[in-house]
Amino acid sequence: MMRDATANVEAAHQGAIETTRADAEAWTTLHPAIVRTWQTSWLLLGVGLSLPLLAIGLFLMLDPPRWWYPVASAPAVLGAIAAATLARRRFGAWRFRREDALLAVRHGVMIRKETVMPYSRIQHVDVTQGPVARRFGLATLVVHTASADGHAVRIPGLRVLDAQALRDDLATRAGLFDPL
Amino acid sequence: MSDTSALEYRRQHPLALLVGMGHRLLGVTLIAGPMVLLNPAVRDVPEVLVPSVAGMLVLLVLLPAGLTWATQWFAIGHDALVVRSGVLFRRTRTIPYGRIQGINTAQSPMQRVLGLGSLRVDTGQQGVEAEAELPMLRWSDVLALQEELVRRRRPVVGGGGEAVPADGGASVVRPAPSGTVLATVSDRELLIAGATSAQLLVALGAIAGLVDRAGGWARMPVLGPLLRLLEARAGSGTAPDGGVIAAVFAAAIAGLAVLWVVGVVLTWARYRGFTLRHVGDTFVRTYGWLNRVSAVTPLQRIQALSWREPVLRRLVRYGELRAVSAGAMTVQVNGNQADVPTLVPILPLDRAAAAIAHVYPGLRVDWASATPRPDWQRPSRRTWARTGVAWSVRAVLTLVPVSFLFGSVTWYALWGLPLVWACTPLASHVRGVARDADTLIVREGGLGRETWVIPMAKVQLVHLRQGPWQRAIGTASVRITTAGIGSIADVVDLPEASARALVQEISGWLATNAKRG
Numbered sequence: 001m002m003r004d005a006t007a008n009v010e011a012a013h014q015g016a017i018e019t020t021r022a023d024a025e026a027w028t029t030l031h032p033a034i035v036r037t038w039q040t041s042w043l044l045l046g047v048g049l050s051l052p053l054l055a056i057g058l059f060l061m062l063d064p065p066r067w068w069y070p071v072a073s074a075p076a077v078l079g080a081i082a083a084a085t086l087a088r089r090r091f092g093a094w095r096f097r098r099e100d101a102l103l104a105v106r107h108g109v110m111i112r113k114e115t116v117m118p119y120s121r122i123q124h125v126d127v128t129q130g131p132v133a134r135r136f137g138l139a140t141l142v143v144h145t146a147s148a149d150g151h152a153v154r155i156p157g158l159r160v161l162d163a164q165a166l167r168d169d170l171a172t173r174a175g176l177f178d179p180l
Numbered sequence: 181m182s183d184t185s186a187l188e189y190r191r192q193h194p195l196a197l198l199v200g201m202g203h204r205l206l207g208v209t210l211i212a213g214p215m216v217l218l219n220p221a222v223r224d225v226p227e228v229l230v231p232s233v234a235g236m237l238v239l240l241v242l243l244p245a246g247l248t249w250a251t252q253w254f255a256i257g258h259d260a261l262v263v264r265s266g267v268l269f270r271r272t273r274t275i276p277y278g279r280i281q282g283i284n285t286a287q288s289p290m291q292r293v294l295g296l297g298s299l300r301v302d303t304g305q306q307g308v309e310a311e312a313e314l315p316m317l318r319w320s321d322v323l324a325l326q327e328e329l330v331r332r333r334r335p336v337v338g339g340g341g342e343a344v345p346a347d348g349g350a351s352v353v354r355p356a357p358s359g360t361v362l363a364t365v366s367d368r369e370l371l372i373a374g375a376t377s378a379q380l381l382v383a384l385g386a387i388a389g390l391v392d393r394a395g396g397w398a399r400m401p402v403l404g405p406l407l408r409l410l411e412a413r414a415g416s417g418t419a420p421d422g423g424v425i426a427a428v429f430a431a432a433i434a435g436l437a438v439l440w441v442v443g444v445v446l447t448w449a450r451y452r453g454f455t456l457r458h459v460g461d462t463f464v465r466t467y468g469w470l471n472r473v474s475a476v477t478p479l480q481r482i483q484a485l486s487w488r489e490p491v492l493r494r495l496v497r498y499g500e501l502r503a504v505s506a507g508a509m510t511v512q513v514n515g516n517q518a519d520v521p522t523l524v525p526i527l528p529l530d531r532a533a534a535a536i537a538h539v540y541p542g543l544r545v546d547w548a549s550a551t552p553r554p555d556w557q558r559p560s561r562r563t564w565a566r567t568g569v570a571w572s573v574r575a576v577l578t579l580v581p582v583s584f585l586f587g588s589v590t591w592y593a594l595w596g597l598p599l600v601w602a603c604t605p606l607a608s609h610v611r612g613v614a615r616d617a618d619t620l621i622v623r624e625g626g627l628g629r630e631t632w633v634i635p636m637a638k639v640q641l642v643h644l645r646q647g648p649w650q651r652a653i654g655t656a657s658v659r660i661t662t663a664g665i666g667s668i669a670d671v672v673d674l675p676e677a678s679a680r681a682l683v684q685e686i687s688g689w690l691a692t693n694a695k696r697g
């Protein structure tokens with residue numbers, strides 16, 4: 001059932017990428033599976049923090065104070081709340097666009113950030129993949145410049161093949177493949 | 181890359197061997213000397229010690245110094261400088277001439293006596309491998325080498341690395357055939373620089389804190405009993421606890437005054453005779469009284485200029501001119517790393533303006549005015565409240581740790597907040613942005629200020645940032661960065677439309693001009 005839903009969304013997204021290729025000016029969104037990826041990682045992080053604290057209360061402390069268990073389970077609860085409320089909005093706020101000479105990226109729910117990166121400034125381009133993202137078949141594209149703030153533009157939530165294609169495209173536009 | 185086996189390798193000057201041994205001998209003596217002398221058993225059996233001391237000297241002094249000297253080589257290749265070093269782990273570094281960010285030489289008093297000097301080549305990478313050093317060479321060789329490297333340095337064809345656009349440095353002045361003196365700094369100005377350094381503000385703050393706590397100290401948990409004890413030891417039973425406290429204050433203030441004077445003298449000795457010259461397509465800075473330094477920075481490697489006016493220097497109408505490049509800007513003096521001054525440590529406004537005009541000849545900026553250009557854009561007036569709140573939050577966050585040190589009386593400082601709020605229009609009056617053809621001028625600050633001159637061709641990234649409050653009042657902040665270390669220019673709280681227009685303008689310029697050749 002869920003698999004079908006994912007497949008549908010994927011088909012729709014495929015269309016989106018096609019139109020993007022036709023019209024270089026349009027904004028591209030991330031792959032919708034990034035929502036599940038974020039939800040899973042935040043839940044895992046919350047539970048991963050909470051479980052040891054709960055275990056300490058259960059097995060190591062003789063008489064844990066009354067506030068111990070609520071405090072110990074707070075990370076898991078916060079993770080669940082973030083997963084329920086934030087992931088979808090974050091996905092909605094994330095977009096990027098390839099223009100003639102530059103890559104533009106927009107993201108951020110509370111604090112909105114827009115970054116403009118000329119292709120000519122690209123130093124190198126990486127594709128990385130965390131364990132959760134790998135489970136959902138997603139990868140993150142990291143574009144490095146020589147900028148003084150050490151800022152690298154990261155585009156999460158691309159399907160591996162898309163990420164690789166985008167990496168090659170950016171590298172070509174940046175002239176990184178030019179023969180010396 | 182050239183064939184490294186065909187290169188003619190050169191070693192450091194043989195005297196470097198002696199200097200290295202001297203350094204190590206000094207270290208060994210300082211550590212082992214007291215241990216030997218303070219041990220009473222040693223005096224009875226001095227004969228036994230002779231072979232072991234000799235062995236120690238060979239192991240800790242002769243051998244390491246000799247091996248270090250024997251394994252350090254360098255060579256001037258066809259298109260790269262090759263430097264070999266390392267005793268156990270051999271390292272060969274190949275530095276293409278086109279990547280060189282700076283060539284700095286230094287000579288300490290000891291080296292001057294021996295006729296030696298050191299050379300450091302800055303490659304613009306960050307981290308351990310950033311620089312290649314040739315610490316002990318004949319001084320004439322150092323100067324010849326510096327000249328040779330400057331001559332061989334030329335841009336790498338085919339891009340890569342720092343991504344200089346085809347017209348990179350178009351706004352930078354054309355090479356001058358012979359050297360032109362751009363700025364010199366007099367002794368009097370160096371004394372002013374030392375006297376108005378930022379540490380003075382901290383010292384004044386500390387004294388104010390001490391005076392503020394004068395009455396409270398005797399009642400404090402640890403310090404109070406300690407002071408009373410001190411008083412009892414002093415034996416002045418007649419005075420109430422004010423006597424000792426006054427003595428402590430006097431000592432503290434005298435100590436700060438001495439530190440201040442020492443700071444002034446050190447600044448003077450460090451920068452004595454500072455001269456900035458424009459030679460060929462490079463900037464050359466020469467300075468120093470004890471340690472003589474000459475630093476060469478290729479003009480093309482300069483990413484941005486910044487005119488800094490910290491509060492105290494602004495009061496006396498002086499400032500500091502900085503040129504940031506991707507290199508770390510350091511020099512090697514006697515085995516210690518010292519920062520090279522960014523460009524000119526202290527200058528009055530008119531001479532700074534002349535120097536900036538020399539680097540960017542087309543630039544039309546009225547540096548003396550609060551509105552440097554007719555198209556100057558200031559932060560929106562709607563941000564006064566936001567600036568006030570931001571400053572208040574910062575004041576409270578500063579007071580929390582301070583109040584732990586000096587007691588709750590510090591919180592009375594919060595009565596000063598209305599004064600801070602009254603000053604917020606000042607910040608929006610100081611800050612702003614303008615564009616002159618291919619150059620951006622960005623001014624940051626409040627009481628002190630910093631003005632950036634950034635050629636569009638050097639811009640790396642442009643960020644637009646909008647928090648919830650900014651969204652509500654319709655403003656946004658823009659951050660412009662280049663590859664120069666620390667060159668992050670913030671245009672805070674522009675009206676949203678202007679901020680977007682600024683980003684559009686920069687990206688439009690980059691789209692048409694910054695295509696890689």
